Amino acid sequence: MKFKAQAKQNQLIENITANHLVIGVDIAQETHVARAVNFRGIALGNPLEFSNDESGFTSFSRWISDLLASYKLVEVIVGMEPTGHYWFSLAHWLKEKAIEAVLVNPHLVKKNKENRDNTPSKSDKKDALVIADMMKNGYYSPVRFHSTEYEELRVLMANRETVIKRLVSAVNQIHRWVDIVFPELRQVFKILTCKGALATLRLFPLPEDLCKLNTADVIAGWKNSMKRHSGVRRAQSLIDLGKRTVGSKQATHAYKLHLEHLLEEYDLANKQLQKIEDEVKSVLERIPYTGKILAITGISAIALASVLGESGDLSGYAHGNSLSRHAGLNLAEASSGKWKGQMELSKRGRPRLRHFLYLITMCMVMTNPEFKSIHQQNVEVKKLKKMKSIMKLIGKLARLLVGLTRSNEVYNPNKVFTLAA
Incomplete structure (x- = not known):
């Protein structure tokens, strides 16, 4: 599919023909609601409520068959909002049945809910009809079903993010514990998570424990x-x-027990984090083109896994601009008549993909000679603001990643300079 916005919109509209049954589904945790229209937006049949299980999907299939027969249609397209994780089961079932499944942006559904009746009312049946209306106008995107490796990366990186939050929380609570019970420990160990500080907290958690020991006892424990x-x-x-x-000399037994639990949580999070990162590297080895990308200075295995987990197979993108748009990094302009507004990022895309592309670019600006040189040229010669230069380099990174994947070539620094000139 073409990556230019207007061409893409035209293709999506042309995809809906006079032979199509267009179905919008309002997704919920237990019960979904479906409405159907034809290619002109005329409502067909009655609404259907069906459960999120095998029997519900079977009734949904019969409902579709009845509508196809009644209105003499031959093609089906089903759209839904990506509401949390509740749409996963229906989307995979549609894939198994060879029924085209698409997604509609929830933000656009909210914007278009008054098109039918000019009222702000909201219900599941109305939402399903609004989704179907938007689909026949081309306001949808195909569901990208990831292969096993990309799905594993997505799950692993989401799990990694959760573990890191727990690890940071444990570290912060250890700092708080030290501030309350033994603030002077910072005079001995500047970093409370270094091996010496952690060993001290495990062996001699309370100041009163240290008072009973001599230097030889402390060193013996450290050894x-x-x-x-x-x-x-x-x-x-x-x-x-x-x-x-x-430090506090009250409730010492409770403080000691609290520290013991904090250290257990810290050790567990570190162990889980290492296991996840080992698994991520193993998955990356099964994807053919990752070796060429990891050979680029400034791109780490974890950073690349984060991008692939959010974007899926990079070879599926027609151009790097498609990847940028998927991340919400395409530009949006607000202007009218003689008034010209500023160009801003649309931020209508995957925030985590946007975040990791930014982090990789920042790392490459610091460590990659080619990106560092281009950034300096943008700031010193072209007089761009530093953040604007970074945004341009994020676009270059997206084009670089998709280009290497689609062309099956290795990284060539000379081409990067040529493109920058």
Whole structure:
């Protein structure tokens, strides 16, 4: 499909013919509602409510067959809003039945809900009809069913994000615990998550525990936990600070138990994070073109997995601009008559894909010689603002990723300079 917006819109409209039964489905957790129209938007038949299970899908199939026979139509297209994860089951069922499934932007559904009756009323039946109306006007996008590798990356990276949030939360709570119970620990260990600090918190969690020990006892404990201990001077300093700490001396048993749980959560999150990253690298090895992309300075395996998990197979995009639009990085203009507004990012796309493309670009500007040179030229010669230069480089990165994937070529820095000239 063409990547220019107008050409793409024309193709989507032309896809709906006079032989099509256009069905809009309002998705819910347990019960969906379907409405049908023809290519002109005339409502056909009665609404159908069906459950999100096998029997419900069977009744939906019979309803479609009856409408096709009644109105002498031969093609079916079914559209729905991507509401959370509730639409997954129906979309996969439609794929198995060889029925074309498409998605409609929920934001546009809200904007178009008054087209039929000029009222702000809202119901499941009306929403289904609005979705069907938008489909016959070309306001939809095909469902991109990812292959196993890309689906695995998406699940793994979403899981990684959850684990990182837990890890950050555990670290923050450890910092809070230290501030309350033993704030002087920061004078010995500047980083509370280093091996020495964590070993100290595990072995001697409370200042009163340190007061009962001497330097040899502290060092002996450190030797059992790590290969290289923090030294005699630090051990003595730790004991001295423990004796004159200003930390809380109440509820010590509860604080000790709390720290034990925090450290367990920290260790568990780190273990899970390492397991996820190992699995991600294993999945990337099964995708043919990832080796060429990872050879580019500034692109890491985790960053590439994040992009592929959100975008799917890059070879499926006609152009890098299609990837940018999928991420919501296409430009939007607001102008009228003599008034010209500023160009802004539409941000109508996948926010996580947009986020990771930005992070990769920032990393490449710092580490990749070609991107760093282009950024300097944009800022110093072309006098662009730094963020505007970064946005241009994100577009270049999207075109680079899609181009390498589709052409089956290796990264050539000379081509990057040629395109930038």
